[in-house]
Amino acid sequence: KKRAEFVLDNYLLPHLNYALPATLKEGDEGYAEAVASVRLAKAHFLGRMAEACFDLVLNKRRIDDKDHYSNKRLKLAGDLMEDLFRISLNRLTRDIKYQLERASMRHRDLSIATAVRADVLTERLLHPLATGNWVGGRTGVSQLLDRVDHMAVLSHLRRVISPLSRSQPHFEARDLHPTQWGRICPSETPEGPNCGLVKNFAQMVEISKGVNDEEEIMRILHSLDVEHIRGEAK
Structure with a gap:
């Protein structure tokens, strides 16, 4: 239980x-x-x-469109680094615990320099950044910046990579969706198996982020006559 x-x-x-x-x-x-x-x-x-x-x-609603851009969530550099740092910090705490237990079993004097190994955290951060192999089995997350010319730099900094498998057709995911208008460039995508799965933001796009003031969101929802699921008034 x-x-x-x-x-x-x-x-x-x-x-x-x-x-x-x-x-x-x-x-x-x-x-x-x-x-x-x-x-x-x-x-x-x-x-x-x-x-x-x-x-x-019962045909009271339509099928949700998973390719609609309002149903997409982006992981920016900060979100990816947050995942990496959390995993690396957990690895460091486990290593500290192991070092302290080993020192205690051997009746040695505790030393911060030996118990807290800085290279454990550093290596866990540098290795994914150097190879692109991120936590969760994802590959190609960090890449060398393309410095061929100024336009190549702008294009690379706006790249959006889909986690879908390259070996599967995924026709709808590769196609242009009407909701991508003004958000995704319709022509900037690589040839080959990555076609349509690697996209690029439009030049003037702005990314919306999470909202800290949840109370303000609740007030807006109640002003639109959205009822609380438990029937409570807040």
């Missing part, structure tokens, strides 16, 4: 765990209520997904 609860709380719809404060630990006052609230939110979300499937079968 504990294993099932752990999987439900940590791996099922993990993006809904934002309602659980990171400082709240098991056994603290209010922890059980917070976990129950998150689980209820996940149940509502699953119910909403099932409702969407039923509406689709």
